[in-house]
Amino acid sequence: MGQTLNEQVLDVSFTITDNATETIDLAIQFKDIAGNDIDHPVAAMVYITTDAHGQTLAANSTDISEIAIKTDGTILFEPSTNVMAYCVSESDGDLGLTITMLTGKTVYVNVVMPNGEVETCATALTYTA
Numbered sequence: 001m002g003q004t005l006n007e008q009v010l011d012v013s014f015t016i017t018d019n020a021t022e023t024i025d026l027a028i029q030f031k032d033i034a035g036n037d038i039d040h041p042v043a044a045m046v047y048i049t050t051d052a053h054g055q056t057l058a059a060n061s062t063d064i065s066e067i068a069i070k071t072d073g074t075i076l077f078e079p080s081t082n083v084m085a086y087c088v089s090e091s092d093g094d095l096g097l098t099i100t101m102l103t104g105k106t107v108y109v110n111v112v113m114p115n116g117e118v119e120t121c122a123t124a125l126t127y128t129a
Contacts, residue, residue: 006033007032009031009114010032010033013031015027019125024098025097026121028094028095028096039093041089043086043088044095044111046086047080048063048110050108052108052124054108057080058083058107059083060080061082064100065100065102066098066099066100067097068097068098069098072089072090073087073090101127105127107124109121
């Protein structure tokens, strides 16, 4: 975390493209207290659930088949393969993921913020072939 209140990560925004397709792209932008994009790398846990409250972990090969970096950031490790990933953003606070869905499934993306708060993307990821 940053040393001053303005440097601390207090919010996140989600941008989804290609929803309702097999491979859904998700851009995550970490924000400071004023709503500005963070200007340093941020480490955070990203996990996929089947409920909008972030409480029921999705299952690999049942709900989704892959979580991968699209362009921004790095997956450092996956404690639960293709369902949970500890990531670090780029130096401008961007994290880009591609989620590969299974047909007929709906899931939610959750981010555990550096302060421990869970932020859930309000838009469900869905795919029906």
